[in-house]
Amino acid sequence: MPPLRWDNDAMTAAEEPTSHDGFEISVDEAAYLVEYLDLIGLLPEVLAVYNPMTSAELVDGWKAHQHQRLTERGILTSTGALPEVAEQMRTLAHSQETLAIRITPLQQADTMLRLAIATRYGRFVVASRTRDIFLVQSVPVNAWQDAVRMTLDTNLGTAEPAPLSQTLQLSVADVNKIGAASAGEVSDLLTEMGIHPRDAAVLNAASTPTVATEITAARRVDGIVRRSATAVTILDTTHGRVMAWPHIGPDRSTWISYAAGEPHRLRTAIAGLLEQFDAE
Structure with a gap:
């Protein structure tokens, strides 16, 4: 590019x-x-x-x-x-x-x-x-x-948001399991996890995106640079744009959220990256 x-x-x-x-x-x-x-x-x-x-x-x-x-x-x-x-x-x-x-x-x-x-x-x-x-x-x-x-x-650039019916959350273990699966197995694995077949098809496409974007943040305070512990990922796929970002669940384990890649959602996710520094 x-x-x-x-x-x-x-x-x-x-x-x-x-x-x-x-x-x-x-x-x-x-x-x-x-x-x-x-x-x-x-x-x-x-x-x-x-x-x-x-x-x-x-x-x-x-x-x-x-x-x-x-x-x-x-x-x-x-x-x-x-x-x-x-x-x-x-x-x-x-x-x-x-x-x-x-x-x-x-x-x-x-x-x-x-x-x-x-x-x-x-x-x-x-x-x-x-x-x-x-x-x-x-x-x-x-x-x-x-x-x-x-x-x-x-x-x-502009891209049509992927038609996910809702924000989906997967554990890191599930994401790793999906990552190890062959392309033909991903949709079936997601369906077994309780995800609707239409959403499973979108996430299957997200496992092999055409363009992947990673965004991280840093802030300098008193000469010391602190970096965000997480990243926002944008995946452009044959089904449209998908956003993914990690967060800590109630059980204190890390989960990955997937949602349609809409502009307002990206702005919110980036604001969340910067808010990590305020919480420290």
């Missing part, structure tokens, strides 16, 4: 390497920029931006090449990095809250889209990367929840 760029309140395929609200560079250039700005190890882990050089003999040449490329793009100047670029990168590195998103088309190799939505001091920045491209943009909104909604709506 290609990273996307804001354009008149929408996102289109990225074309311009640098603009007033963002910049697009290669992943290698991003790794060098992180070192140049002294931000090693601080960007959200989901972005997986690391120096790829394993040979000390090649490091100096690699750095010189990346520096030249970033200078040609206008991102680095004789006085340092462009202020807006540096501020966007520092927002990512020192964000107060971050959502980490992995969108994986399972029928296409090497097409995972990695995203981090970050906020710091009232600024909202989204970074996305594929295997080769790293794109950073400011999100043109005034509230964190709007930045999250705008980014998710654009990158996830």
Whole structure:
């Protein structure tokens, strides 16, 4: 999946390497920029931006090449990095809250889209990367929840919610049992668990989605980053979009809830991720 760029309140395929609200560079250039700005190890882990050089003999040449490329793009100047670029990168590195998103088309190799939505001091920045491209943009909104909604709506796209009759709950043991079953056995197993055959067909499709999305959260307090203990999963299937998320049941064991992937339900689930920090 290609990273996307804001354009008149929408996102289109990225074309311009640098603009007033963002910049697009290669992943290698991003790794060098992180070192140049002294931000090693601080960007959200989901972005997986690391120096790829394993040979000390090649490091100096690699750095010189990346520096030249970033200078040609206008991102680095004789006085340092462009202020807006540096501020966007520092927002990512020192964000107060971050959502980490992995969108994986399972029928296409090497097409995972990695995203981090970050906020710091009232600024909202989204970074996305594929295997080769790293794109950073400011999100043109005034509230964190709007930045999250705008980014998710654009990158996830619209999909018909799967026709589940109700929210279904399965124990982790049941989910593992289903995961170990062959595709032809899943519907029968679910029916044996008391799930209506129509809902069983939807969950059967969810066991082999076309696109799987995982969303986790992090919050920085007093310089310490805390990460959500759970994740929200979105499964695009031949029957429509399904959402799945874990929760602790009355017996203190972990259960997985499955529901139709409706926009309001996604917003509620993400709010629940962030509320975990308030409960700690």
